Amino acid sequence: MTEPHPSGGYILEELSVGMTAEKLVTVTEERIRRFAEASDDFNPLHMDEAFASKTAYRGRIAHGLLSASFGSAVVGTILPGAGAIYLGQTLNFHKPVRIGDVVSARVTVASIDEAAARVVLRCDAFVEGELIMDGEATVRVPRRRRPSKAP
Numbered sequence: 754m755t756e757p758h759p760s761g762g763y764i765l766e767e768l769s770v771g772m773t774a775e776k777l778v779t780v781t782e783e784r785i786r787r788f789a790e791a792s793d794d795f796n797p798l799h800m801d802e803a804f805a806s807k808t809a810y811r812g813r814i815a816h817g818l819l820s821a822s823f824g825s826a827v828v829g830t831i832l833p834g835a836g837a838i839y840l841g842q843t844l845n846f847h848k849p850v851r852i853g854d855v856v857s858a859r860v861t862v863a864s865i866d867e868a869a870a871r872v873v874l875r876c877d878a879f880v881e882g883e884l885i886m887d888g889e890a891t892v893r894v895p896r897r898r899r900p901s902k903a904p
Contacts, residue, residue, distance in 0.1 A: 755832050762834030765870050765896040773861040774832035778823045780815045780854045788819040814849035820886055823858035824876040828892060832860050833872065836895040840871065844888040854880045863889065870896050 755774040758767070778784075789795050794816055797804035805813040821844055828837055850856060861875040872894050878886040 757831045758834050760835070761830075762836040762895070763832065764836075765865070765867065765872070765894045768833060768862055768865055768872060768894065770862050770864060772832060773859060774827050775857055775859045776823060776827045776831065778826070778856050778858065780819070780850055780852055780856060782852055784819065785813075785815055785852065788816050788822070792816065792818065794818075810849055812851065814851055815854075817844070817846045817886070820846075820850050820856055820858075820878055821876075821888075823856050824860060824878060824886075824890070827858050827860040828874065828876075828890060832862070832874075833892065833894045837872075838893040839890060840893055841891040842876075842888060843890075844876075844886060846886050848880070848883060848885045850880060850885055856880055856885070860890070870894055 755772045785799055789800060798808060798810065799813060799816050802813050828839070829835070857879045859877045859879070862872060863875045864873040870893055872892050874890045874892060876888050876890050877884060
């Protein structure tokens with residue numbers, strides 16, 4: 754597992770295909786409430802147990818994008834870390850996430866385009882070892898600065 758870089762972020766030249774980082778996050782009532790407030794998504798499937806209990810999910814589930822945001826946290830704080838800019842993201846949701854679940858968000862460097870300073874990251878999330886979400890993120894990563902030329 755890749756640890757956060759001491760500077761806060763990896764530069765392009767420090768990355769290699771296969772580097773992997775992971776973050777464990779517990780889904781709580783408070784996280785769901787705050788995400789609903791931040792996103793303005795108050796779908797009763799996420800907020801109202803009485804409503805959600807009558808759906809195919811038989812109870813409340815977390816917002817899919819809340820789970821996706823845990824992968825974003827890995828990208829922004831561990832791999833590549835500070836300075837990485839999201840350019841795109843694909844997501845596939847496989848299973849619902851519920852209050853009390855511990856989500857393991859994992860990011861792996863899949864490819865590096867040195868000319869464009871872009872990196873494709875494989876993004877997977879698991880609950881108790883079961884895949885709940887996967888996809889790919891494309892991010893721009895800072896590169897090493899070239900020394901300035903002497904006058």
